[in-house]
Amino acid sequence: MSPRDLGKVAVLMGGRSAERPVSLKSGSMVLAALKKKGVNAHAFDPKERGIDALARERFDRAFVILHGRYGEDGTIQGALELLGIPYTGSGVLASALAMDKWRTKLLWQACGIPTPRSELITRDTDMQAVTTRLGLPLMVKPANEGSSIGMTKVKSARELPEAHALAANYDRAVIAEAFVDGVELTAGILGNQPLPLIKLETPREFYDYQAKYEANDTRYIIPCGLPPDAERIVQDEALFAFETLGCRGWGRVDVMLDRSGKPYFLEVNTLPGMTDHSLVPMAARHAGLSFEDLCLRILELAQLEEGVDRVG
Numbered sequence: 600m601s602p603r604d605l606g607k608v609a610v611l612m613g614g615r616s617a618e619r620p621v622s623l624k625s626g627s628m629v630l631a632a633l634k635k636k637g638v639n640a641h642a643f644d645p646k647e648r649g650i651d652a653l654a655r656e657r658f659d660r661a662f663v664i665l666h667g668r669y670g671e672d673g674t675i676q677g678a679l680e681l682l683g684i685p686y687t688g689s690g691v692l693a694s695a696l697a698m699d700k701w702r703t704k705l706l707w708q709a710c711g712i713p714t715p716r717s718e719l720i721t722r723d724t725d726m727q728a729v730t731t732r733l734g735l736p737l738m739v740k741p742a743n744e745g746s747s748i749g750m751t752k753v754k755s756a757r758e759l760p761e762a763h764a765l766a767a768n769y770d771r772a773v774i775a776e777a778f779v780d781g782v783e784l785t786a787g788i789l790g791n792q793p794l795p796l797i798k799l800e801t802p803r804e805f806y807d808y809q810a811k812y813e814a815n816d817t818r819y820i821i822p823c824g825l826p827p828d829a830e831r832i833v834q835d836e837a838l839f840a841f842e843t844l845g846c847r848g849w850g851r852v853d854v855m856l857d858r859s860g861k862p863y864f865l866e867v868n869t870l871p872g873m874t875d876h877s878l879v880p881m882a883a884r885h886a887g888l889s890f891e892d893l894c895l896r897i898l899e900l901a902q903l904e905e906g907v908d909r910v911g
């Protein structure tokens with residue numbers, strides 16, 4: 600498909616979530632890349648203009664690069680469905696599901712996809728009993744958040760109430776999850792193909808907010824160092840974990856390997872970062888795809904949910 604055949608394209612960026620600044624950064628890079636490729640692309644910030652303007656201004660497609668609430672959670676995807684404008688990435692259900700780590704894990708368990716053992720905890724939970732069941736250390740995290748916000752690695756039952764209280768600031772549902780001690784990997788997905796795995800290393804307790812955005816001692820290792828067969832198995836399982844949630848187009852699956860090399864899937868990001876030093880572009884580059892080509896490919900994969908009767 601020639602870039603001009605993609606029609607008038609809105610790059611949806613900014614938005615109303617706490618991750619607005621990150622989205623503006625990714626969005627401006629995507630916009631520049633698409634323009635460079637000859638796409639008729641325009642910035643569109645749903646915080647500044649009503650989404651119905653997309654139809655009035657006759658946009659043919661939307662490249663969604665919003666993060667967090669009202670961007671990554673199925674709501675904007677629902678609006679685009681109603682407007683009949685094909686959009687990049689996952690649809691309504693998959694976006695909403697992937698945003699919810701607890702329900703993601705329930706579905707994976709039902710499908711035999713390994714994910715660390717976990718429980719929902721409240722203020723009234725018997726914390727001692729939780730540590731007996733799940734062991735120590737534990738990760739405590741809000742069910743719906745990103746960027747490691749509100750997360751604590753807990754080493755004794757005594758620390759659990761405080762960790763719960765921190766996570767509860769971000770979401771009513773709080774997960775206590777068995778800690779997987781081993782190697783951290785992330786699998787970018789493009790279309791129906793997994794990209795090369797990236798290994799993440801940090802001297803910190805885990806890949807926390809500072810390690811993600813501030814520290815300069817976080818290491819991104821690609822190729823990840825696994826033997827090719829082992830890498831392929833994790834990639835295929837990551838793709839299966841992604842598709843089990845109904846995700847499509849592109850995204851990123853986070854996974855931990857324990858000391859024996861067994862993978863445990865943590866979560867799926869349906870709208871990962873897209874600056875030139877973000878993880879999906881890094882993996883794509885390793886697979887021979889430039890940032891511009893990656894953006895174009897994601898855009899070409901834009902679609903509407905199948906089999907939905909549309910309004911108008």
Ligand SMILES: Nc1ncnc2c1ncn2[C@@H]1O[C@H](COP(=O)(O)OP(=O)(O)OP(=O)(O)O)[C@@H](O)[C@H]1O
Binds near residue numbers: 745778783855
């Ligand atoms: N069960 C676990 N065992 C070991 N480490 C974990 C576990 N859960 C989370 N972590 C660590 O915490 C980090 C963030 O966890 P997770 O990916 O679940 O949350 P997130 O904040 O939604 O991430 P993102 O920024 O990718 O959206 C992981 O990258 C990993 O380093």
Ligand SMILES: [Mg+2]
Binds near residue numbers: 853865866
């Ligand atoms: Mg993650």
